[in-house]
Amino acid sequence: MAKKAKSKRRNWRSSRRPLWQSALLYAIVVLWCFIVLFPFYWLGTTSVKRPIDVSRGPKYIPYRDFQPIPDHWDEMFGSQRESTERHFRNSLVSAIGSTILSVIIGAMAGYGLSRFRYFWGRLGWDNDNIAFWIISQRFLPPAIFIVPFLLLYNFFGLVDTYPGLILAYTMFNIPFAVWIMRDFFDGLPVDLEESARVDGATRWQAFMRIVLPLSAPGLVAVAIFSFIFAWNEYLFALMLTNYQAITMPVLIAGQNNTRGIEWWFISALTLMAVVPVIIMGLLLERFITRGLTAGAVKG
Amino acid sequence: MAASASSMSTVREDRIMKRVFLSPAVVILLALSIFPLLWSLGISFTDMQRGGSTIARQAAAEGIESGVGFLGLGFELTGRNYERLLGDTRLHSTVRNTMIYVFFGVCIQYIIGLGLATVLNQPFRGRNIVRVIFLMPMMMTPVAAAYTGRMFFDSNPLRSPLAHFLREAGKAIGLERGISVPWFTDLSWAPVAILIIDAWQWIPFMTLILLAGMQAIPEDIYEAARVDGANVMQIFARVTLPILLPISLTVILIRGLEIFKIIDVIVVTTGGGPGSATESLTLYIFEQALSNGNYGYASAIAYVLLVLVIIFATIFLATGRRLGGLRAD
Numbered sequence: 001m002a003k004k005a006k007s008k009r010r011n012w013r014s015s016r017r018p019l020w021q022s023a024l025l026y027a028i029v030v031l032w033c034f035i036v037l038f039p040f041y042w043l044g045t046t047s048v049k050r051p052i053d054v055s056r057g058p059k060y061i062p063y064r065d066f067q068p069i070p071d072h073w074d075e076m077f078g079s080q081r082e083s084t085e086r087h088f089r090n091s092l093v094s095a096i097g098s099t100i101l102s103v104i105i106g107a108m109a110g111y112g113l114s115r116f117r118y119f120w121g122r123l124g125w126d127n128d129n130i131a132f133w134i135i136s137q138r139f140l141p142p143a144i145f146i147v148p149f150l151l152l153y154n155f156f157g158l159v160d161t162y163p164g165l166i167l168a169y170t171m172f173n174i175p176f177a178v179w180i181m182r183d184f185f186d187g188l189p190v191d192l193e194e195s196a197r198v199d200g201a202t203r204w205q206a207f208m209r210i211v212l213p214l215s216a217p218g219l220v221a222v223a224i225f226s227f228i229f230a231w232n233e234y235l236f237a238l239m240l241t242n243y244q245a246i247t248m249p250v251l252i253a254g255q256n257n258t259r260g261i262e263w264w265f266i267s268a269l270t271l272m273a274v275v276p277v278i279i280m281g282l283l284l285e286r287f288i289t290r291g292l293t294a295g296a297v298k299g
Numbered sequence: 300m301a302a303s304a305s306s307m308s309t310v311r312e313d314r315i316m317k318r319v320f321l322s323p324a325v326v327i328l329l330a331l332s333i334f335p336l337l338w339s340l341g342i343s344f345t346d347m348q349r350g351g352s353t354i355a356r357q358a359a360a361e362g363i364e365s366g367v368g369f370l371g372l373g374f375e376l377t378g379r380n381y382e383r384l385l386g387d388t389r390l391h392s393t394v395r396n397t398m399i400y401v402f403f404g405v406c407i408q409y410i411i412g413l414g415l416a417t418v419l420n421q422p423f424r425g426r427n428i429v430r431v432i433f434l435m436p437m438m439m440t441p442v443a444a445a446y447t448g449r450m451f452f453d454s455n456p457l458r459s460p461l462a463h464f465l466r467e468a469g470k471a472i473g474l475e476r477g478i479s480v481p482w483f484t485d486l487s488w489a490p491v492a493i494l495i496i497d498a499w500q501w502i503p504f505m506t507l508i509l510l511a512g513m514q515a516i517p518e519d520i521y522e523a524a525r526v527d528g529a530n531v532m533q534i535f536a537r538v539t540l541p542i543l544l545p546i547s548l549t550v551i552l553i554r555g556l557e558i559f560k561i562i563d564v565i566v567v568t569t570g571g572g573p574g575s576a577t578e579s580l581t582l583y584i585f586e587q588a589l590s591n592g593n594y595g596y597a598s599a600i601a602y603v604l605l606v607l608v609i610i611f612a613t614i615f616l617a618t619g620r621r622l623g624g625l626r627a628d
Contacts, residue, residue, distance in 0.1 A: 017421075028418050033432050035499070039447045040435070042460060046450070058460045105323045112320030116313065134324065137332045139556040141608055143584040144601040147342055147594045148335035171331040174324050197309060203316040232440040234563040235581070239589065249442040253567050263450060263458075270443040281438040285431050289507060 043274075047072055047267035054263050072268045083251070084272070091247040091273070093162050094237075095230035098169035102226040103219055105170070106177020109134070111207060113178065114185035115193075131182060138175035142235055153240055160245045168240060169230040177222045180291050184218030185211070221291025224284055231277055248273040343599040344376045349592030380599035390600060392575050393583040394607070397559060399490060400497070400579060401611070404558045405551050407498045412505025412550075413543075417535070419506065420513045430510075437503040445567035448496035452482035452568070486576045489569050493577055496564050501557070505550055512546040513539065544622060552615040559608050580604045 017025075046054060048068035059065035076084050112118075113127050120130065149168065158164030192214070193206040201209070212219070234249040241250065252273060255266050281288060384390060419430055436444065453459035456466045456477075466477030482492040516539065524534045540547075562581040565571060571578035571586075580600065588597035 022423075025418055025421055025423055028415070029423070029429055032415060033429060036432055036435055038460075039444075039451065039499075042450065043447055054458065056457055058456075058458065058463045060460070105327065108320045109324035112317055116317035116320070118317065118321065130321075130325075134328065137328055139553075139608065139612065140332065140336065141560055141581065141601065141604045143560070143562075143581040144339055144598075144605055145332075145335050146584060146588045146601065147598050148338045150588065151594075152335070167331065171327055174327060178324055203309070203312055204319075207320075228438055232442075234440075234442050234566075235560075235585065239585070249440050249563070252440070252446065253442045253563070255446075256567070266446055267450075270440075270446055274439050274443050277440070278435055278438045281434065282431055285434060288434070289511065 043267045043271055046263055047265075047271060049264055051262070051264060072264045075265065076268050076272065084269075087246055087248050087251040088272070090162075090165075090241075090245050091231055091249075094165035094169060094245070094247060095227050097162065097166035098173060098230045099223050099226040101166065101170040102173035102177045103222050105174055106222055107181045107212065107215070107219060108207075109174070109178045110181025110183075111185050111211065113182045115190070131179070135175050135179045138172070138179075142172075146235075146239060149236070150239065158240070160241045160243060162245060164240050165230075165237065165245055165247070168236050169226070169233060172233075172236075173226040173229055176225055180222050180225075181215070181218055184215055184221075188214060217287055217290060220284060221287040224281065224288055225291055228277055228281065231273075339598040339601060342595055343380055343602055344378065345595045346375075346377055346379060347594040349594065377595075380596045383596060384599060384603060389575050389578070390583065390603075393578045393580050394603070396490065396576070396578060397561075397580045397604075397607070400494065400561055401555050401558045403494055404497055404501075405555050407494065408502050408505050408554055409547065409551055411498070412502045413509055413547075415502065415506040416509035416513055417539075419510050433506055434503050436500045437507075439500060441500065441563040442567055444500045445496055445564040448492065448499070448564070449483070449568050452480075452492045452495075454479060454481050454484070483569050484573060486573055489573060489577045493561075493564055493568060496568065497558065497561065501554060505554065508546065508550045509543060512543050516542050545619060548615055548619045548622070552612065552619075555611055555615070556608060559604065559611070580607075 045060070045062060045066075045068075048062065048070065049057075049059065049066055050069055050071075053059045053066040057066075062068045113131050116127075118127050118130055119125070123129070125133070153159045153164055158167070188211065192210050196206045196210050197203070231247075232249060233247075234253065237247045237250045238253070241247065246254075248269075252266065252269055255262070255269065415433065419426065419433070439447075451459055451461040454462055456462040456479075462479065465480060469477030469479075480488055482488050520538055520542075521534060524538050529537065560581055561579045562585060565577055565579055565582050569577045571582055575583075581604070584597050584600050584604065587593045587600060
């Protein structure tokens, strides 16, 4: 890795780009950064604007174009506190719960598919077929689950509960988790496990004490993806909750109807839902890249 | 002796453990994915509605005791839902809309994503920070991205910075009243707005994976092409693109399949309107199931969506296999 970076840097010095190419490059970079960042900036400023500044704007720069006020944030953590906290907690619990389950189940299945040879005689499926079947579940349109899930969840009393949401999100996350973890374990040498097993460790002990600690990057990647998916999921949260377990996306989407369009409040709420995930994502960016490119790029 | 005994027991242990490792995932997928899948196929052949079936209700009204079961059991089978599909013009427009989202969405996102990946593949100062910034939209809650989009695509230049910008830009090029785009109220602009919001959010995904693909191309290949006198464009067209072909097909497939599911952005921005100009299949299914309670019909439409998805995926996997790069294992 270090070697690669070094050679790139040398390359940058030795092969001088023509000036116009550099100019074009930076222009594109700056333009795209602007396209990406400006909406976030706009959310941030809107959340501290007076309603009049929102509707009779557009006002761009705080203190120059408009006087920022903390009222909407105060409202969110003041009079609306109970609601904000409950929805945030719901998102957090369902996301963390399904993340933990997805990581455990995904790692186990990924390990199984990487280390054992399966053969499902009746279907004639080997490991690759099973893995393909599992990942293909990820791409089924969720719409097809709407009716059966409604009926099942009503029957089992899972509507509007944490276990209900956690179960649904775990189901959606497992395929990807298995896929990434299988790829990860494939790249991990078997020698260590084998020597541990010669020393008398059981398969499970070898998995828990040797394989998992070495797989931290893969596990982190799976955890981030599962968490972000569950945190952002809208359709099933809308469908399977009515009050107690409503998550942030449903709360935000519902602002439309319940309060009229109060952009300032929506912006504050949106930032509240988005910023924690983005900070987490940016801190763990390299794991994301790694997870996304697992299986896709063979370097 | 001891060694062989222990290896005997490890073999036996492994025979059990291999099931232990794989079973939880398989059981969950069978219970929560395959079972609902087959079940909704069954439901699509009934006239099940919220609270029972119409036939059962009629029977009850006439005082006839009929075997109404729950969970879709005890319903009479009927092909009526599938007949109804053919005459449902709203369905046809949602299918068309969904295809438009998938086709144009994938094209826009791939082209811009490829362009940005090419840029990020160049060495320049601050590249690592820029790469991280480029990722941000991907992590945003789609509902939130949709609301942000709605603020920007507001046609009132007093509220939306984009409308403001377009008005000023229009004036600057000599149009008296500037440019004004009726984003969400016009039949043909509304899908464009939704495409842009989705693209803003998911171009980073394309960029990220295509960039990883580009970085995996060894430097010597470029070196060799340069020695042969190829210019930048030729290298891009003859070297980079062909090598990226398998990974391109993969990302296009993944994004295409994801766009088939689009619902949140539409719910928040247009709610499917004006008319049903922006309604996607998923939204229509949701409305049929949740608002109208037509479980049988909603399931039938869901199967239409599934068939479209399978056709799309099969075409891509077949193309990929023919081109010999796509890992379909």
